[in-house]
Amino acid sequence: MMSEKVSLTIDPASCPSQEQALQIITSAVEELGQREAWPDSLVFKVNLVLEELGLNIISYGGESGGPHPEIEIVITSENDSLTIEVSDDGRPFDPFEDAPEATVNAAIEDRRIGGLGIHLVQTMMDDLSYQHTGGKNRLTMVARREE
Amino acid sequence: MEVITERDGETLIAKTDGRVDGTNATDFQDALRNAITPDDKAVILDFGELSYISSAGLRVILLTAKDMRSANVKFAVCSLSKPVKDVFTISGFDQIIDIHDTQSEARTAVQG
Numbered sequence: 001m002m003s004e005k006v007s008l009t010i011d012p013a014s015c016p017s018q019e020q021a022l023q024i025i026t027s028a029v030e031e032l033g034q035r036e037a038w039p040d041s042l043v044f045k046v047n048l049v050l051e052e053l054g055l056n057i058i059s060y061g062g063e064s065g066g067p068h069p070e071i072e073i074v075i076t077s078e079n080d081s082l083t084i085e086v087s088d089d090g091r092p093f094d095p096f097e098d099a100p101e102a103t104v105n106a107a108i109e110d111r112r113i114g115g116l117g118i119h120l121v122q123t124m125m126d127d128l129s130y131q132h133t134g135g136k137n138r139l140t141m142v143a144r145r146e147e
Numbered sequence: 148m149e150v151i152t153e154r155d156g157e158t159l160i161a162k163t164d165g166r167v168d169g170t171n172a173t174d175f176q177d178a179l180r181n182a183i184t185p186d187d188k189a190v191i192l193d194f195g196e197l198s199y200i201s202s203a204g205l206r207v208i209l210l211t212a213k214d215m216r217s218a219n220v221k222f223a224v225c226s227l228s229k230p231v232k233d234v235f236t237i238s239g240f241d242q243i244i245d246i247h248d249t250q251s252e253a254r255t256a257v258q259g
Contacts, residue, residue: 117203
């Protein structure tokens with residue numbers, strides 16, 4: 001089976017800002033998507049998942065006022081599925097269990113503002129797992145190709 | 148990302164292009180807040196040229212929808228691409244925000 005793998009490291013020393021992190025993620029995803037002939041909807045989905053998780057780690061994963069954790073991202077594109085692995089050496093945090101739940105069914109007055117990012121990730125990816133091993137948060141997510 | 152506005156009577160139409168993400172969502176929010184005046188009776192966000200939006204941008208849309216609701220201003224969005232529409236649906240925004248396929252449908256809905 002054909003498979004194509006891309007690894008990215010978002011290092012707090014060389015890449016301290018959210019803008020830089022997002023630029024690295026976006027250009028890597030677009031390039032891989034082009035090489036693997038992904039539909040636009042898949043490029044959108046992978047960008048979204050990595051933005052939501054990556055910016056959360058940058059904003060909340062480190063010590064307050066300190067540098068953000070080092071983030072490693074591995075994307076494996078295969079014929080029928082796509083696997084995204086995200087790990088970081090920040091404080092232990094399982095976004096699928098510990099994040100506040102989104103309110104997606106309430107009336108507009110009762111909608112809370114937070115929690116939507118993780119809800120999008122959980123809905124858009126087919127398999128999700130979290131482990132904390134070797135001092136790192138490790139997320140593995142699989143999206144099955146539809147077409 | 149750029150927000151370009153025009154007025155049709157008392158309706159403000161704000162067209163947003165490019166990407167709205169975690170790094171520019173506050174610019175998006177400022178642009179909308181600066182564009183909307185107390186005289187506007189209806190606001191339409193046209194997303195025909197929007198290529199990408201994440202939860203940071205959805206947050207701004209939800210806040211704007213809440214503000215419009217409390218100010219008694221009609222609010223609609225239109226011309227969403229398929230992936231953007233999917234994100235709105237997953238977020239449950241289709242239950243609380245008027246979504247139209249085209250800008251002319253949205254105009255008819257808010258002005259009718």
